[in-house]
Amino acid sequence: MFDLIIIGGGPAGLTATVYALRKRLNVLLITKDLGGKTNFRLQLPDVEHHLVINGEEVVNRFVNEIEYLDFSRVMDKVEKIQKAPGGHSVRVKSGTEYLAKALVIATGANARRLNVPGEKEYMMRGLCYSAVSYAPLFIERNTAVVGDAGLALRSAAELAQIAKRVTLVAPTHGELDSALGKRLLASSNVVVLEGYQVQRVNGDDYARSLVVKKNGDTREIAADAIFVELGLDANSDVVGGLAERDLEGRIKIDARNRTSAPGIFAAGDVTDAFAEQVLISIGEGAKAALSAYEYLLGQPVEEPVAAGEWR
Numbered sequence: 001m002f003d004l005i006i007i008g009g010g011p012a013g014l015t016a017t018v019y020a021l022r023k024r025l026n027v028l029l030i031t032k033d034l035g036g037k038t039n040f041r042l043q044l045p046d047v048e049h050h051l052v053i054n055g056e057e058v059v060n061r062f063v064n065e066i067e068y069l070d071f072s073r074v075m076d077k078v079e080k081i082q083k084a085p086g087g088h089s090v091r092v093k094s095g096t097e098y099l100a101k102a103l104v105i106a107t108g109a110n111a112r113r114l115n116v117p118g119e120k121e122y123m124m125r126g127l128c129y130s131a132v133s134y135a136p137l138f139i140e141r142n143t144a145v146v147g148d149a150g151l152a153l154r155s156a157a158e159l160a161q162i163a164k165r166v167t168l169v170a171p172t173h174g175e176l177d178s179a180l181g182k183r184l185l186a187s188s189n190v191v192v193l194e195g196y197q198v199q200r201v202n203g204d205d206y207a208r209s210l211v212v213k214k215n216g217d218t219r220e221i222a223a224d225a226i227f228v229e230l231g232l233d234a235n236s237d238v239v240g241g242l243a244e245r246d247l248e249g250r251i252k253i254d255a256r257n258r259t260s261a262p263g264i265f266a267a268g269d270v271t272d273a274f275a276e277q278v279l280i281s282i283g284e285g286a287k288a289a290l291s292a293y294e295y296l297l298g299q300p301v302e303e304p305v306a307a308g309e310w311r
């Protein structure tokens with residue numbers, strides 16, 4: 001039986017694992033990959049990449065450490081978590097079941113896709129899903145944002161402060177009546193195309209334009225970068241029925257990364273913590289590991305575990 005199983009090898013899970021190793025916990029990281037979303041970087045011609053804060057050094061260091069300490073990780077997909085005597089059982093796709101006294105869920109979130117021709121081809125080559133990360137690169141450039149809810153409006157507002165022009169393609173009226181929406185509608189360098197649907201992404205080596213359509217009106221919007229800001233889907237199904245989630249499916253945590261389920265902690269983009277950024281996930285992962293450590297210290301002295309297939 002492990003003291004702690006950490007699920008997800010992005011910035012949050014990697015940091016939690018390294019902290020747990022330092023605390024000499026009997027820890028296992030179960031993940032589909034090492035690095036998570038940090039494996040995706042926006043590629044653009046002629047931009048000053050040093051303007052992006054991406055936590056690369058820390059994440060790479062932790063990836064190297066966990067690659068070296070191969071006993072501390074299993075590369076697999078977690079399919080089910082259930083309550084079990086003394087903690088929780090974690091079943092992975094290959095069929096093995098592991099048992100731990102405490103868990104940290106750090107499975108991240110996925111950006112909603114446009115699902116139009118050209119999206120896959122230009123993904124991370126001019127087309128990206130994180131304006132908050134890359135906005136500083138677009139001084140005096142033309143940008144496009146797709147979306148009509150809070151995330152898209154915040155992205156467009158941030159870009160509008162530095163970019164020459166921001167075209168906001170809003171498929172519906174969405175949150176355009178909010179204070180931020182009204183501010184965007186009044187901005188001289190923001191064009192709002194309400195009710196337009198994206199048809200395709202065009203480009204050469206990089207994405208260069210969006211084709212959008214509303215009824216019979218088709219337009220092509222040229223942009224140095226295209227940000228798809230349709231929202232995030234938290235990968236939280238593994239705790240379905242165990243821990244509380246908010247209306248958007250994010251795992252609810254308190255200031256110590258505790259979920260509503262005793263012994264289950266969570267960190268990073270899968271939670272309702274503010275802002276999806278690498279440095280924030282690193283900090284949240286560290287907090288979750290320390291919180292789990294404290295929880296484990298407070299547990300009664302171990303009773304013998306029943307024989308069986310637990311590892």
Ligand SMILES: Cc1cc2nc3c(=O)[nH]c(=O)nc-3n(C[C@H](O)[C@H](O)[C@H](O)COP(=O)(O)OP(=O)(O)OC[C@H]3O[C@@H](n4cnc5c(N)ncnc54)[C@H](O)[C@@H]3O)c2cc1C
Pocket residue numbers: 007008009010011012013030031032033034035036037038040041042052053054055076077078079106107108109111128129130133134235238267268269270275276277278279281
């Ligand atoms: C395109 C893009 C570019 C970005 N650029 C930046 C940037 O420049 N700077 C910045 O600060 N932020 C950036 N972000 C945001 C940042 O990458 C995320 O906030 C951060 O990676 C979240 O870390 P995380 O550990 O919570 O989740 P993730 O990085 O999403 O990692 C989740 C991990 O969980 C694993 N996993 C998921 N489900 C399971 C399962 N069932 N079983 C096992 N493993 C599972 C995944 O394989 C992955 O290893 C960017 C995001 C995107 C989408």
